[in-house]
Amino acid sequence: MSFKGNRSQVSRTVSGIVSISSGELHTLTTCNCEIAVLPVELLFELQSPYFQKNDNTITVHNHEGGYSVFCDGKVEAGRETYTIRNYIERSNKLKGHADYKDYRETLLTKPIVLFTKARKTNQESPRDKAFAVIVNTRHPNIRAEIEKGMNNAITSVWGESYSLQTVLLFVS
Structure with a gap:
């Protein structure tokens, strides 16, 4: 795909992630957009170094870059249902400030992937x-x-054990 125009309007593709910006991409998994939505099959195809298929299992490789995948351990892609390995549960119990710091670091270190479904009715x-x-x-x-959200959560439960759940909200 190519576009004509000045440098700030040119689309670049690196391993399939498209970004429109004047700056270069810093890593293969970070584009200059805030949120991207794409079919699961396309993510697995374009980011195959981080999502390895083996029969009905997808193993998430995130030790050198990659993604933090939050899910329930399964995802449908096309007509197949895959078991996900190396994912983060959507609900996590944190027992103190050290757990909070580790979880916050997990959230902020890598791009987050959440799986969702849409139905054409x-x-x-x-x-x-x-x-x-x-x-x-x-x-x-x-x-x-x-x-901001993490800071609000920790100040409201300081000194207590608590549970956090990763939730995806769409606002129209």
């Missing part, structure tokens, strides 16, 4: 389609919101 047989929502935690706006 105007057909005779409705079908779900799975999407990956990628949250760029390195983007200043996203990082500030996560830090």
